[in-house]
Amino acid sequence: MNFINKIEKKIHESVSPLIKVSLENKCVLLEGELPSWDAIVTAGTLAVDKKHSLGVINNIKLTGFEDVIRKPAVEDSSLDGTTPDILIIGGGVVGCCIARELSKYSYNTILVEKGYDVALAASSHNDGDVHVGIDLHNGTQKHHYNGRGNALYDDLCKELEVSLQRTGHTIVFYKNWEAKIIYPLLKLQSKLLGIKGVRFSPPEEFKTLETGAPSWSKGAAFMPSGAEVSPYKLTVALAENAAANGVKISLNTIVSGMTTENGAITAVQTNRGTIRPKLVINAAGVFADKIADMAGDRTFTIHARKGTSLILDKKCQAYAVTSMTKSPFSKYDGEEKRVEDAKKHTKGGGIIHTVDNNVLIGPSATETPYREDTTTSKEELDEIYNKLKKISEKMTYGDVITYFSGVRAPTYEEDFVVRKGLFCKNIIETAGIQSPGLTAAPAIAQDAAAWSIEILGNAKKNEAYNPNRKHTPHLADLSVAERDEYIKKNPDYGEIVCRCEEISKGEILDALNSPLPVYTVDAIKRRVRPGMGRCQGGFCSPLIVKMLAEKAGTPLEGIVKAETESTILYGATKIGEEVGNGK
Amino acid sequence: MANSNYFDVAVIGGGPAGIAAATAASKEGASVFLIEREARLGGILKQCIHDGFGLMRFGERLSGPEYAERYIDLLKETAVEVSLLTFVADIKKENGEFKLTLVTRAGMRVITAHSVVLATGCRERTAKQVLIQGTRPSGVFTAGTAQHFVNILGNMPSKKCVILGSGDIGLIMARRLTLEGAKVLGVFEVKSTPSGLTRNIAQCLTDYDIPLHLSHTITRVFGEDRLTAVETAQVDEKMNVIKGTEKIIECDSLILSVGLIPENELAEKLNIPLDRKTKGAVVDQNLMTACEGVYSCGNALHVNDLVDYVSEGAELAGKYAAQKRSGTPKYIDVQSDASLLYIVPQKLNINSDLSQVKVYFRSSSPVDGATLRVSVDDTEVLAKRYAHLRPPEMESITLDLSQAKNAKAVNLKIEVKK
Incomplete structure (x- = not known):
């Protein structure tokens, strides 16, 4: 047979x-x-x-299901007739990493993203783990790119002025036999996979290393190469740096079709006109199989897998120092059988201390036909809460300030598809990107750039390329003297707009003066974090709307939350009309 | 003491509590520094353009800005140094004094104060904190945020809305939005009794034919961009959703008035113990917290339903903060049984004056023909009859508790004759 x-x-x-x-x-x-x-x-x-x-x-x-793609509201011809060397489809962390990598060369590169901003899908809806990769298998693309990507993170974040916390990841043992049998196996595995520094942390030491250690801990495997990053801040930084180095980023741009001749793409149709690129790079996330299909290069299927995570108040930051997961080999006492997370293709979720000093709990994993379904439900919330409450024993629902769902883009092979086109000469696929995609992105970008040079030839260096992105730091993290210096230069740094995250007017205005300014409330949130604290924008959102409107020179009702149709205000009140709309 | 960085009293927060506390402290002869984060004094009163403020204090129905104005005028007669657009980044206790690190448009400033009054107000509970599920559209506002848009920015956040929670701001906004031409489809309250003042139910809902749905909640929101609908459901006595009672209501906004949380992040920096029930600091009869020299008042101490109470309490806090501390406090507990939702103060300093102790309390449930019984240890010192007691309506009473000097505890309870 x-x-x-x-x-x-x-x-x-x-x-x-x-x-x-x-x-x-x-x-x-x-x-x-x-x-x-x-x-x-x-x-x-x-x-x-x-x-x-x-x-x-x-x-x-x-049966009865229609695979609908959310489309941008705009339609124009701003890209019509353009003939870039390279067209990157997708403004997630992978697309933006590739864009930056390619900006080192003198190619004419366009990145299109169907949303109103970069980092809208999985790249802003994940845990921000820079993974160790101990659970990955030799021979997989996931393992290959995770190891390389992880090693690139320190320099990358330094160049982009994005915070990276290399506080390590830990696998906590519930049973003594795990410490005795599983740990040595993990250590062996780490050697085989080329992961450095893995060591056993005995229970007493673990408690000092990890303030959030569960009471039942029988020690943990401490893996120092694990780190945390803000995935959306990193993606924005990559896009800003790419834009500063000459990549054109076209937001609200969706690819609707392609024309191919003799196994090569000759034209790409979008809502902003037809583009004729020499090379296409597919970084379209949950829609990567649709793009590959248009090019006749599809060898995989993306099936959306949703995950929900909770964010806890900064007051709970001692609940985790590292990124903590429970060893999956034992079951909790009193539990009928252990939850087989591996079968659900998740590491089972963890307790993570984020770079912004929140604690993040999650994610869960649910298969869904809806590729853009980021809704949450009480069931999903309870699932992840009840499960991880066993690790983070002090946590209560009262600590939760917000929660969100993201959609992963796995293939059925559960591996990345990072390759040159097999059935199409001028496409590069970077598909099936799920965890550890964030970690892998810088390495994937290196290969995508190398293959681009191979395909296009005559690569000239971009002499003006500057790897460094200047970025105003979060001033609240600076010393009093340093902060004073900033304020003396610009008094707006001394006016706090978001009280929970302690963010000044100056920091927000700086985000609007970047190479990729996006005038929506959520875009500002992803760049500088006003509204991400415990009041969730209750106090600052009217101030942000006003600042955006003033800077953009539009009436207040012209400012939206996210996509074009996400109106916040409907127009002046009866009295507002008379006095000039609050100005 | 112009431009000096040393003050007898630093008041944090320039709302009604902070203004009253600063004025009172200054009248006692103290040098006072008043810190306000926003560009103007007045706190949340600035956006409360409805009337009903000051009935107790002034015997008049004032609007929020008018009420604030009266106190600001009094403040102007004092030597209080007011610092606007000023944010307290850090507070530390050093050698019995307080070091405050301030962020201002002129630069960072560090001041030292002998005493501190926390008048930081409260924030609103959000949609996520009451576990509303679904999409993340625009059109979900807390009532105070909606009020800011309407009354300060003069712009409409809604044309057709549903309100969750019958807290006072929600009720006020139901009327305000209706007057501005929006349609308020209903107010949904998870409890079986309203959360807001009875007068607000009558004047804001009944008078405008806005339905109030008790024992109902909102479980989900819909809409990819702007909110398009909400799902409502009936709840049982334990506030759990009754399956099968879900209904979809089409609207463009969900406005939440689901509770206020005292802002005590600065108190927590000083490791000041908080009361689980009030979510404010535990204080004695002088409104001093467990951290000697730190006082708490206004909505940071406990959520008040009338600003008049805020001013009254804050004046006390300001007055005591201005006095030189002498002797070591010795505390006994003020206790209650389940008949009271909470009491302020939670402790008595028996080394301080006990003859005029102002006690604020709320009953746990609505009761008619009830008696408040106060006893010092086992001796009853007061029995006061109330025709009605309602949890949304705070009560205050001044007690002579001099005989508590040598007691172990003071007890309060509400009795209802069957």
Whole structure:
């Protein structure tokens, strides 16, 4: 029996006999229709055979479901007729990392992003872990890029003036046998994977190292190469630096189709006109398979996997010093069986001390047909809360200041697809990017740039390239004398707008004077964090709206929260009209 | 003492509490420094353009800005140094005095004060803190934020809204938005009784035909960009959603009036113990916290329903903060049973005057024909009858507790005859 027949048999037996299984372009193609998304995902998973095929193309339709993509409201011809050397699709951390890497060369590069800002999807909805990679397997792209990416982080963050906390990651042992048996195996694994510095932290020492250590801890594996970064601040910084070095970033721009001739892309259609790039780089996140399909280069399927995380008040910052997870090998006493997170393709969530001194709890993992579903539900919240409350024993629901969901973009192979086009000459795929995608991004970008040079040839250095991005630091973190110096130069640094995060008017205005200014409340939030504290913008949001309107020269109602239609205000009140709208 | 960086009293917060405390401290002859984060004094009163302020203090129905104005005028007659657009970045106790690190437009400034009055007010509980789920659209506002948009910026945050929570600001905003032409589809309250003052229910909802849905909550919001709808549901006695009672209401905003949280981040920096019930500092009859020299008043101490009480309490705090501290405090507890929601003060300093102790309290549930019984150890010192006691309506009473000098505790309880 050949491998396709084997896959067919498995799917017909455990999912549905109505699914058509075939081999096309060396990929396993699944077709048909099913009423259950879980069944479709199961079929996709069963179709994986990395040895004999390039990947799974799961085209099974979900009954009654329409795969809708949110589109930008604008339509114009601002990009029509442009002929860049390189077109990057997607303004997440990977797309922006690639854009910056390519800005080292004199190529004419355009990055298009369908949202109103960069870092809108997974790149702003994740935990910010720069992973150690101890759970990854040799031979996978995830392992390859995680190790390389992790090592690039210190220099990258220094150049971009983005904070990086290398406070280490820890795996906490619940049972003594884990400390005795699992730890040595982890240590061995770390050596095989080339991970440095992993050591056992005995229970007493662990308590001093990690103030949030659970009472049951039997010690932990301490992995010093683990770090934290603000994923959205990093993505914005990458985009700003790329823009400063000549990359054109076109927001609110969605790719709707491609024209290919003789296995090469000749034109890319967008809502802002037709672009004729020499090379396309696919960094489209949850839509990467759609883009690859347009280019005739699809060998994989993205199936959205949602995760919910909670953010705790800064008062709880002692709940974690490192990024902590429980060893997955034991079950809690009184629990019927251990939660098999590995099967759900999550490390099970953790307790993380973020660079902004909050504690982040999560994420969970749920398969969903909706690629942009960032809604939260009480069930998802309770799931992650109840599970991680066992590690973070002091946590209460009262500590939670906010929560959010993000959507991962895995393939059924559960590995990255980072490669040159197989069926299309002028595309580079950077797809299937889920955890540890943030860690891997700088390394992926290096390869994408090297392949671009290979494909396009005649790479000239961009003589004006400046790797350094000047950025106003969070002034509240400075000494009194340093802060005083800033204020003496610009009094706006001495006017606090966001009381919870202690952010000054000057810092906010600086974000609007950057190479990538975005005049919405949420974009400012991602750049400088007003409204991210315990009052969640209750006090500062009217002030931010007013500042944005004044700087943009628009009426107050012209300022939106996020996308174009996310109106905040509807216009002057009866009295406001008379007195000039609060001005 | 112009331009000096030493003050007898530093008052943090320039709302009604801070202004009253600073004025009172100055009248006692103290040098006073009043710190306000915003560009103008008045705190939240600036945006409370409705009337009803000052009935107790002035016997008049004033608007919020008018009430603030009266106190600002009194403040102007004193030598209090006012520092606007000033943020307290740090506070430390050193050698019995307080070092405050301030952020101002002129630069950083460090001042030292003998005593500190915390008059930092409160913040609103947010949608996420009451676990509302769904998307993250624009159009979800706390009532105070909506009030800022309407009354300060003169711009409408809603055309058609639903209000969650029957707190006073929510009720006021229901009327305000209606007057500005918006449609308020209803006020939903998770409890079986309203949270706001009875007069506000009548004047803001009943008079405008706005329905009040008790034992109801909002569970979810919808809308990718602007909010398009909310999901309401009925709750049981334990406030759990009753499955099957969910309804979708189309609207453009959800306005929340789901509680106020005293802002005590500075108190926490000084390790001042807070009362779990009031979420304010634990204080004695002089409104001094457990950190000697630090006083607390206004909504930072406990959420008041009338500004008149705020001014009254703050004047006490200011007065005592201005006095030189002498002797070591010795504390006994002021206790209550479950019949009271909370009491302020929570402690008595028996080494200080006990003859005129002002006690603020709220009953745990609405009761009619109730008796407040106060006893020192086992001896009853007062029994006062009340026709009605309602949790949203704070009561105050002045007690002579001189005989508590040698007692172990003072006890309060509310009794209802069956």
